[in-house]
Amino acid sequence: MAFELPKLPYGLDDLNPIISKNTLEFHHGKHHQAYVNNLNNLVKGTKFENADLQTIIKEADGGIFNNGAQVWNHTFYFEAFSKNPQKEPMGKLAEAIERDFGSFAKFKEAFAKAAATxxxxxxxxxxxxxYGHLEIVQESNAGNPIxxxxxxxLTCDVWEHAYYLDYQNRRPDYIEAFWQLVDWKVVEQRF
Structure with a gap:
């Protein structure tokens, strides 16, 4: 089974000015595509040749894990954004965030700190x-909590290629802007 680059659920200009068309062309069109291409080349003739991405994340090591996880991570990241996002969680997710973090504002502060540090x-x-409890975790490189x-x-990509064209070395500014694009309707479906 050959992996393919998923299409974005919005146009290349739709996230501007938070994430520019230029960044999406590089981040999705080049970086994400490179992970797909690398993974397809690496799995040929291995036990992962017909595996899905979650199996690769759970069982693979080295280049197969790194590229497989990066395909999954980037797809998950890009799919959480919307041109017209629902700005806050509702229902059971909102209740869980309040239970586990104290408030939505405290959650955002803790998540932003994890991303920035x-x-x-x-x-x-x-x-x-x-058990259904929420927590914030940091994963280096291609790490995936699965x-x-x-x-x-929800995830925030803090590789420099995610923000450097728009924010240069100002990771905290990118993280602050990130919240303007997160569609909590999508995130609620994952919960």
Missing amino acids: LFGSGWAWLVKDA RNGLTPI
């Missing part, structure tokens, strides 16, 4: 554990 490249994640038995709900 992750050393080097990687991902900040909102995850659900086996590998630790957690269910991803």
Whole structure:
């Protein structure tokens, strides 16, 4: 089975000025595509040749894991955005955020801190554990919480290629702007 680059659920100009067309062309069209291409080349003739991405995340190591996880991570990241997002969680997710973080504002503050303080490249994640409790985790490089038995709900890509064209070295500014694009309707469906 050959992996393919998923289409974005919005146009290349739709997230501007938060994420520019230029950034999407590089981040999705080049970086994300490179992970897909690399994965397709690496899995040929291996036990992962017909595996799905979650199996690769759980079982693979080295280049197959790195590229497979990055395909999954980027798809998950891009799919959480919308041109006209629902700005806050509602229902059971809103209740869980309040229960586990004290308030939506406190959650955003803790998540932003995790994203801003992750050393080097990687991902900040909102995850659900086996008991339905939410937590924030940091994963370096291609790390994915699925590998630790957690269910991803939301992620923020803090590799420089996610923000450098629009924000240069100002990761905190990118993280602050990130919230303007997150569609909590999508995130609620993952919960």
